[in-house]
Amino acid sequence: MISLIKAKKSLGQNFLTDHRIAQRIIDAVSPLPADLVIEIGPGTGALTRMLCERSGRVVAVEIDADLVEELRRSTQAENLSIVSADALKLDWEKLIDEECRGVRWTNRSQQPRVRVVANLPYYISTPIIERLLALRRRVFDMTLMLQKEVADRISSGPGSKAYGYLSVMVQYYCVATKLFEVAPSAFTPPPRVRSAVIRLAVREHPAVEVADESKFFALVRASFAQRRKTISNNLKVAAEALEIRGPVESALEAACIDSKRRAETLSVEEFASLCARLGQR
Ligand code: SAM
Numbered sequence: 496m497i498s499l500i501k502a503k504k505s506l507g508q509n510f511l512t513d514h515r516i517a518q519r520i521i522d523a524v525s526p527l528p529a530d531l532v533i534e535i536g537p538g539t540g541a542l543t544r545m546l547c548e549r550s551g552r553v554v555a556v557e558i559d560a561d562l563v564e565e566l567r568r569s570t571q572a573e574n575l576s577i578v579s580a581d582a583l584k585l586d587w588e589k590l591i592d593e594e595c596r597g598v599r600w601t602n603r604s605q606q607p608r609v610r611v612v613a614n615l616p617y618y619i620s621t622p623i624i625e626r627l628l629a630l631r632r633r634v635f636d637m638t639l640m641l642q643k644e645v646a647d648r649i650s651s652g653p654g655s656k657a658y659g660y661l662s663v664m665v666q667y668y669c670v671a672t673k674l675f676e677v678a679p680s681a682f683t684p685p686p687r688v689r690s691a692v693i694r695l696a697v698r699e700h701p702a703v704e705v706a707d708e709s710k711f712f713a714l715v716r717a718s719f720a721q722r723r724k725t726i727s728n729n730l731k732v733a734a735e736a737l738e739i740r741g742p743v744e745s746a747l748e749a750a751c752i753d754s755k756r757r758a759e760t761l762s763v764e765e766f767a768s769l770c771a772r773l774g775q776r
Contacts, residue, residue: 500539502684504616507616511640513681518545520692523611523669524638526550531607535582536616536621538562540570547572551607554594556582574719583622585671587630609633613638617686621645621661624695628668637669637726646673646691646701651659653762659722663715666701669695703767711770713737718758718766726761727754732774746772 502508520542526532526549528536537543537555539562546553547570557563563579570577578590579686581747593607593689604612615623620641627637641649649665650673651657674692679685705711713717717733730743739746747754750768752761761769 498566500562501772503559507536507618508538508559508684509614509686510538510542511614511681513677513684514541514547516677516681517541519675520612520614520638520640521545521549523692523694525608526610529607530610530635531591532610534613535611535613537566537577538614540566542612542614543575544570546573546612547568547575549689550574551612552576554578554590556580556585556590558768564682569632583619583626587626591630592678593634593644600666606702607615608635608739611637611639617642617688622663624649627695628665631668634697638674638692639695640692641675641688642686643676643689643691646693649673649695650693653760657761658759660719662715664712664767666763667698667711671695702763705767705770710757711767714770714773715758715766718761722757722759724757725755726752726758729758737773741774746774 647657
């Protein structure tokens with residue numbers, strides 16, 4: 496089928512053609528009959544058909560009308576709905592509500608676990624992840640193929656060069672595990688970068704308790720504004736925007752954080768502790 500379909504670079508189309516990698520992804524997801532799987536960007540269906548064999552229901556959201564038509568023609572699984580839409584604009588809550596209704600789910604709660612699976616086009620991976628995090632109360636987990644650098648940024652801990660705002664934001668809501676890396680040769684056409692598969696298991700409660708999430712994330716963002724600067728210098732620059740009351744140094748001391756440290760060395764817990772002591776209005 497791939498030979499008949501010309502990959503559109505503008506839509507990030509690098510189709511997975513290594514069947515063993517597809518199998519590894521499906522095994523990592525391990526979908527069950529009580530699961531509703533949402534696949535973003537099914538493309539030519541490398542993962543879709545395998546997902547249909549093992550899940551209760553699969554909803555595949557694809558932006559490219561040519562691929563939607565081809566997938567509808569070539570994949571006739573009864574438990575598959577193909578939605579022709581832009582994943583960045585879709586009303587996900589509505590879609591999940593519609594899919595949960597009208598199907599007799601086999602588990603006791605009569606509600607499926609919602610599992611997201613995607614080999615994401617690299618240019619939209621961060622905005623898609625942000626949208627999925629906003630949907631976290633409806634989603635059980637996400638298994639995503641990403642550009643290796645993005646997967647590293649998401650899964651890294653303090654002390655690593657890759658650790659930053661994206662790591663803290665994702666790890667606040669999810670347990671992030673990098674599963675394995677994938678070489679460009681697994682795709683047609685091959686991308687220029689290495690890829691990695693990552694699992695984000697949505698936490699029942701965020702990793703730390705914060706009084707105001709938007710202030711917490713604003714603080715984290717400001718702390719990483721200039722990675723080479725110390726945390727105290729970054730926060731002084733942003734003091735007004737963050738509405739920080741009182742000296743930054745006192746708050747750092749109260750949170751037992753050396754003012755000469757850089758943001759990349761602070762754990763999610765330390766950011767939360769600092770946020771509580773900054774007395775932001
Ligand atoms: N899942 C297939 C595979 O593994 O071979 C295709 C992966 S390809 C990297 C990305 C897919 O996402 C393409 O089919 C592309 O058309 C689709 N896509 C790109 N932007 C999208 C968007 N905004 N919403 C939904 N699908 C999108």
